[in-house]
Amino acid sequence: MAIERRTTRQKEAIKTVLDEQKGPLLPDDIHRLAIKTVPSLGIATVYRSLKNLQEEGLVCCVEIPGQAPRYERSDKGHHHHFHCRDCGQVFDLQKCVAGGLKNLAPAGFEVTDHEIILYGTCKACSS
Amino acid sequence: MAIERRTTRQKEAIKTVLDEQKGPLLPDDIHRLAIKTVPSLGIATVYRSLKNLQEEGLVCCVEIPGQAPRYERSDKGHHHHFHCRDCGQVFDLQKCVAGGLKNLAPAGFEVTDHEIILYGTCKACSS
DNA sequence: TTGATAGTGATTACCTTTTATCAATATAGC
DNA sequence: GCTATATTGATAAAAGGTAATCACTATCAA
Structure with missing residues (x-):
């Protein structure tokens, strides 16, 4: 049978951190932010929780x-990302140009999905 | 002064392998292919040569x-890549939809460059 | 409140990729 | 051919990120 899940301050803190972000976070970022709520939080718990959240389908990997x-x-729907070369942060983008992508591939190639990443300077860093 | 470069069978074999490919290769792929020409070739030499070729601007990283x-x-010019989920190979794509990408980013974000990766099944694997 | 056990945190182990080491070898100018 | 030295190959070891271990703690149903 499936393992019984318990609610803990640690997991809640991690989920809250993920809920409040505008883009994907590194395990280390999550740790640094969640530790404000649960100071004793260990990095191992972050990795474990991320693994569980992925299995539960609540979190995905970017x-x-x-x-x-x-x-x-x-639950953010189809979107892509912007990577700021200055601060290193990654931001979600809202739109997608997927329509034009299908015909990028040569004949005989079947495209199932795609990834678009924009690089540059984010709003905060360029001002 | 700069270090004097010498021509070796190893470097030539590695360059030849890179010249003949339709997409980017892993160091291990390069090793496996170049070893046909120079059987004694070690993986360390592949890494060293790739580093040198990058510094010389002849090779780039994908x-x-x-x-x-x-x-x-x-020297292939601007292009993107297709990753076959079946065989794992990566192929170069010829076209680019870069035109539509600029307006993907929110106001205040400066886009300097971009990456597009298509995923799916390559011609050989889908037939 | 209690007890069974899921979860935690510190640490160690791990894995993969890449680099450093160093004695032996190959290259190129003389 | 000879010599100085760039290059090589086998190996060890580093680096970065993640998973395993294990004693201790916290959760939650009864």
């Missing part, structure tokens, strides 16, 4: 090339 | 999220 996986709520 | 860096000739 990967920027060359960087460690980030995590965000999975 | 990263697919969640995977190790791949390498390809840097």
